[in-house]
Every structure is written in C-alpha cells, then in structure tokens.
Amino acid sequence: MPIAETMIDAAAGNEIMSLLDGYAGYNQIYIVANDVSKTAFRCPGALGVYEWVMMPFGLKNAGVTYQRAMNLIFHDLIGKFAQVYIDDIIVGSKQKEDHRSHLKLFFERMRKHGLKMNPLKCAFGVTAGEFLGFIIHQKGIEVNRNKTKAIMETKPPSNKKELQSLLGKVNFLRRFISNLSGKTKVFSPLLRLKKEQEFRWNEEHQKAFDEIKVYLAHPPVLAPLSKGKKLKLYISASDSTIAGMLAQDDDNGIERVIYYLSRMLVGAETRYTPLEKLCLSLYVACTKLKYYIRTRDVVIFCRSNVIKYMLCKPVLHSRVGKWALALTEYLLTFESLKAIKGQIIADFLAETRSLILVLELPFWVTISSVLDQH
Template structure:
C-alpha cells in the first residue's frame, strides 16, 4: 500500500431483485470453487459490479478503483505482443491453450486477503477473495510473472505465453506431441489448469492476441476489420479516438498509416468548448483506410538467415519504414 492511504469501505449499491438473485448464484459458485470466503474483519470493502455475459449468465466484477489507487504499480515487464506474434507465425502446427478461470489460480497473500473484500446489498454477506480476481491493478503482471517462472526454459523454443493465453507451436508436425507433453508436464507440476472448452489442439491456424496466425504468416482478424467497416463517422472527439484506436491496432497492415490519419490531428486537438466538425476531407481519409482494410496484406514470418531489405518512405510531414 502507498503510505498515507486510508482504507476505503464503499457504500453498498442497490440492484434489482432479479439481479440480486443472479449475484447470489454466482457467489455460491465462487464459494464452492473456494475462490472466495466469508469475511469478518474486512480492511477495504469494494462493491459488486454485475456484468451480464452474452449467454445470459452473470459475471461478478468488483469496483477496485479505490484499492487500485492506493496500490503501487508492479513494473514487471509484459511481453511485446507483436514480437510474440512474429515468433508464433510460421509454425506448421500449434495448440492454443487458455487458462481456467483466468487469474483465479493464484493465491492471495494471507496479509492481503482482508483488503480484497466486497459486498452487495441484501441478504448477502461480505466476502473476500482467496484467489486473485480480475480487476486488481497488478493482476496481469503477477500472472505473467508466474507463467514466465513456470515455462521459463520453454518460452522462445516452442512455447509463448501472454498472461493466460498459451501457444505451443512446432516447426515440424512430428515434434508437436513431444512439445505438448513437455508443456503439460510443466503445468501438472505447478497445478496449472487449462479450460478444455477454449483450447484448440493440433491446428494449422488460430487466433492469437487479435490476429490470425498460420504457417504462411499473419493475417488480420476479420472481426477487427468488420468493427471498423461498420463504424459510423464519428460525431465527437471521443468517438474519433475510439475509431483511431481500432485502426491503430492494425497499423502493421496499413501502409503509411500516419499519413492517412494526419487529417484527423486538428480534431484530436480540439478543446472541450470547440465544435467538432467532420467534413468531406475527413470522410475521404476514413474511406481510404476502409478500402485498404478490405483487402489487407498477409505478413510473412521472418526466416532465420534470410537477408532483409529496409524500405523507407518520406514526405514533408510523415516518414515510414519497412523490413522485408
């Protein structure tokens, strides 16, 4: 905890009776799984934030904003997603694994359990997390550290791990069962569980970190391009920032993206009292980006020992480069 920060006990929120019933069901599931337990002397208390999933079931999220504000940041370095994707692409065969129940496989330190308590108005008690929940400031860094410790000498050879997403990839098909065996032996040793419903074994292509990877290279996930294609022209600065965030995620596939989006810069610099005006020039630039994404290129994986050429392009306002 950051020195000087006093514990906060959030006032309970109100929910509709039908929501309370779903919260009760989810809490009973968490109790049965021993992810949480009843709390008697909670130091910090946060509120439940119920989120209804697509299948109609409820996910119990917690409003940890007060606790996160008082928590120092864990500076553990996270993997660079683009580098991992480059490494994974080019495998002849792969298996994509997903950790069971997300972060709930890591125990909370005994001294910190009373800080991670939550409550809900009604007949429900105050509970505290025994296993690490989603939403804590340093949950991602903590999980990544544990995964790196578990797979330390396999990562970079035939295993790649990004938090709870694991890929076992093999350049030669005949090596894959051996690689899977080594990975599962390591998981069994450390009690790490996977979700079989979200795993894919022995595939030649799969989705990883928002991209489609296979032996020939890296492709854009069609759902990502669809989200851009179906976006209406932005009517305010916030909507423009959201749109450019989606576009920037696919920046590797769009030639001279900085040049194509330069026209939006004045809109991004608008102050709150200034009027947002989307004109024909902005729409033309947006249509150009959509046209480019209608047939995006396939990025080929690097081949060890192959000579690369550096291509550079520059104008009065932008500069770009590419290794190929």
C-alpha cells in the same frame, strides 16, 4: 509484461499449433498468507467478513503477477515451442510429428503445478488460429476479419469522440498499413478541436476514410521473422510525415513485409531540413523495431543515402549526434535505392511517393565505421 508484437511474430510460421486458455487464471494463484487479510470484504446481510485465498480479478498487479508465475513455470519452454501472454497460450511446432511431444511436455508442466485450462476455449492441432487479436499460420500474420469488419461498418463520425474511437480501431492494425500517418493526417485538425468548436466532417475526410477502408478490404499478410537472414529497412520522409517498412527475403528470394510504421512530424520537427528528417526517420524506425533488429544485420534502403552525408560532418548537430550515438548499437549498412525489386516494395514507394527525397549520394558505409573516422 512481454511484448505482444514479438510474441505474435514468434508464434507465426508453425506448421501446426494448439491454442490454450487459462481457466479463471487469476484464481489459480495463491495469495501470500500474510496478505490474505488485506482482501477482506463484507456482503450485505451476511455475518462476518470474507477473505480471498486465491488472487481475485481486479487487482492492479494481478496481470503482472500471473505473467510472472507463467514465466517461472514455463521458463524453459517459452521461446522454444510455446508462447504465453497472461492466460493466452500457444504451443506451436515447425514439424507436425513433433507436436504431440511438445504438448506432452507442456501438459506435464501444467499438471505438476496444478494449472487448469478452459476446454471450451482451447483448440488442438490446428493450422491457423487467433492469438492476441491476429490470425497466425505458417505463412505469416493476418488481420482478424472481425477487426476490419468493425471499421468497414463504422459510420462517418459526427463528433471528436467518435473520431478518436475510429482511429483507435485503425491504429490497432497500424503495422499492416503502409504510411498510416499519411493517410490519417487529414484528421489532425479535427482532433485538435476544442469543446466549443464545431465538428465538420467534409468530403476530404470522407475520401481519406474511404481510402483506409479500401486498403483494409485486402490487407497484406505479414511474414514471420526468419533467423539467419538479413533484414531490409526502407525509410522515407516528407514535410509532415516519416515512414518505414521492415522486410525480409523468404526462402524463394521474394521480399515480404514484416512491419509497416509511420508517424506525423510534430512541433519543431516540421522545420527540420530534409536531411535531418531522413535521419529522424531512421532513428524512429530503429527505436520502434529494436526488438527485431538489435542482433541482426540490417540493410537500410532509401533513394538518397544522405545518412552518411550527415554523419560525416566534422561537427554534428546536437540532435543528429544523439541519433548517431543511439544507432551505434545496431548492425546497419546503407544502400542507395536505385532498383526496386518486388511488388510489395513498389507498393510501399507508391504509397510514400511524396515522401521520397531525390538527392543521390553513392555511399556504402556502416555507422560504426563513420564514427571511427571522428
């Protein structure tokens, strides 16, 4: 299956777009003749058995099969001006005058293979629309207000199951929320409660919940990824949390956020040294964002450039050595964060002010050059 987040990023940034939806998509795929008998079923009061000729809904591999068919049919159009996620399709154009020709190519391919769309769920020639749960347009990606409304209207949870449901809604928007793990860490003891233990929602929990709602009242607009420009990755670490932010300069030279990420430290990770926690933060961020950064130049920013300090040790700890080896596939450059430029960057540091380490080491180096020295 394609990665939904990268498809959302690829779909954003278009001047005009058309949103399409397959009409009972699964039922448009023929079942192999030898497998038709495997779908036989019988209805009460009917004579004989019935067999599916087209792929029914409910099969375990139905989604993957349909996606594979779409990839085969539109293989030369996907990534150029079209994105296809199962039966959700978007045709976008950077220039308004190109959109009609793009739609013509797409419709000709559909007609050739006998695919049908649901006209009630299609929108043509729009400047913004919903794709995979988010609102996309030329300026970037926005949170669907229906998603935030569901969180705003949620009552304080009264049991563990309701809390899990609430956090599930919040986690769907995690890439929009700076240091989400830090904001929700107060709920961790409640999630670890056993059945016989009492669930107590106190003022501390309510305060954290209110802070999340205030943040989501005005969530940021995430920027679409631009080709040919360097990416900037800001990382931080604290006693219990690691966090990061991927950003990029727009055409006006203003830094805009592409992705927020964070997670709690678990188990032995909480006992790592501050230097190791920062290395872990970089490793986790690069692993999570590998589809964004793998073929691009990335500048790593942190107040303390301790990464080179760790990598230049004659003998690397086993886990740090593993992280260093994994990072060699990326084009990373480190720069000390001495000056903060841009309101978004300042906001990130304010959100993670307790996460920032303050040891200053004036180093500028790439990982590959460090490893070449050993």
